[in-house]
Amino acid sequence: MRWWRGLAAAGAMLAALAAAAGLRPTAKERGGYPSAADAYSRPPLRFGSGGLFKVALFADLHYGENAWTDWGPAQDAGSDRVMAAVLDAEKPDFVVYLGDLVTANNLPIPNASLYWDRAVSAARGRGVPWAAVFGNHDDMPFEWPPEWFSPDGVPPLRCPPTSMSASGVDQGCSFRGTPRIDLITTEISKNRLSYSSNGPKDLWPGVSNYVLQVLSRSHGDPALLMYFLDSGGGSYTEVLSSAQVKWFQSQSQFLNPNGRIPELIFWHIPSTAYVKVAPKANSEIKKPCVGSINKENVAPQAAEWGMMVALAKRPSVKAVFVGHNHGLDWCCPYEKMWLCFSRHTGYGGYGNWPKGARIIQITESPFSTVSWIRMENGTKHSDVTLSS
Template structure:
């Protein structure tokens, strides 16, 4: 059997498998006339989860593992794609078992939605968080530019043999056949709704409605278990866009941070730590030219900073608040440095997933928070178990 005949058969089997899989999952139906993400957002019924806070045990530290750019579901119709997801699971499992963190942060691009040819991308999202969930570790997530990107048809599907016939779900089933063939993807709100409602360990939040389509804008409080009302630190999560809308942290998000931080930390006495996916333009100002020299700390500097499309005020606010200690981003797979910027630090995570571009060894950034006095220490734990690039970010 020739190569040109084998590839369409593989694709056909892949699509048949997805159609059967989609019949077995719970989906959320919208009106027949819904044709875009705005209407999809309106169809998502949201429930406000109870307020939760992170707990630091007395005489102990609080350790966070940051997983960035996992890219589950990438090239899912090939032999290569699923193997990369398996490798990503191994990386996370190794790091979780070695570090035993108290909390995990998924720093965006959890999935490669533009490669996910099914309406419910939460299937891949659940796979990505499974190592953390299986160990009973709580987590929070923030969106990246690939998480709700529209489906991109593979060019090989347009060969001489044509696009493989799509076998949609039976119209009489609980899953709409029309939806099954639409390749609409799963919008941010639906992804977040699925994560929150299906996982008691999730600390993720939708964020204020007036910031939508920007989702996952929220703050978590870290408090000591012996004094829950006294915060040790505030962890802020911001959606840096991309996918279904521009790659920016908007002026509205900056204004939300300004008012929220003044409300809960008016005298800036409590340390604040920031997390989002796409670096701000400030990262370009501190990026090492070639080698990573002090005061920067890191191990790879293999590409230029791919920053947000515009700066709309968030960095101006952060540099004016002495309580802000560091910003952590992903997006650039070939960068893992931390560099000082005014009185705070700008840091990259480490490319964790085997999906996405680049062949650099995988790993994760680890954060360790202690109190009395407050300290924020960080290092990178690699997939082979080794660690490097330790730095104190609170001095």
């Protein structure tokens, strides 16, 4: 891996190579939108002094629902409490927001970034860096409630103090959504702790497609690669495209040609492979699967265009993590990797199951990955070894 150290020393050369490979496209290549790298100079992620790197997954927060009622804001306050409890108990090195941070189809304002900002404030307020991927609700068009067409009519809007767009234009308060690119551009341009990126433009309408490296605690070589992918939904079909498969293959070959660096994968909507390994809905979760709730059928992507085949061909891929199904929190083996759900973190969205978050702890040497669920009430369960 000394070749990488040499590239790191030649910063300009590395930037050019990475841009050419699609790892970190320039603002011009993305159509002028800034990435985290454009906005600020972020320090590299690195394993801690004990050789550990701990990640908390916050899935399906669904901020902003029914803001015109008392119920909606109370749900958001509940989500604040869950994340605070998990962060204070686990003290992770990194947070992954695993999609559906907001429920855009239920947001009565033109700037969902205001609610998105509240979602990431839990990590930001504790100085914990994070990255995000999009879910199917994050830019879904606003859905007018049928009861608003009754004699009572449309209720008065409760707008946030400002309704500025990402471009800085005051758009007033009206019923329409916020595009993916506005959400992520606002996040990464205003937060030094954000490691999110809007990814290569040729993967659009998918936006949150990028790779993060975690460096060794003792030298400058990458010791872990984390791939983030936009699984669609909302403004377009729920799917990982063939173009994303080719992008992943290109990135993994460029960054990890010999497969020596362990790789973890994050997206929102489960692939059809999850259906194949899923325990029967409402049945007991039995080994080799590990989890605590199994209350619904897997709701997979609309199609499979080769991503799972590409992942299965790489022994370096240890696990895939998704959200989307609020009533599932299991991990099951598939091929030589694990397929895991997070835990429904937010009080928004469907389901009244107790809230929590999946925790992932990676040990650099000897490499291992373990995971568990940390609940809002402080309890811990569903420990599983994903690689050793």
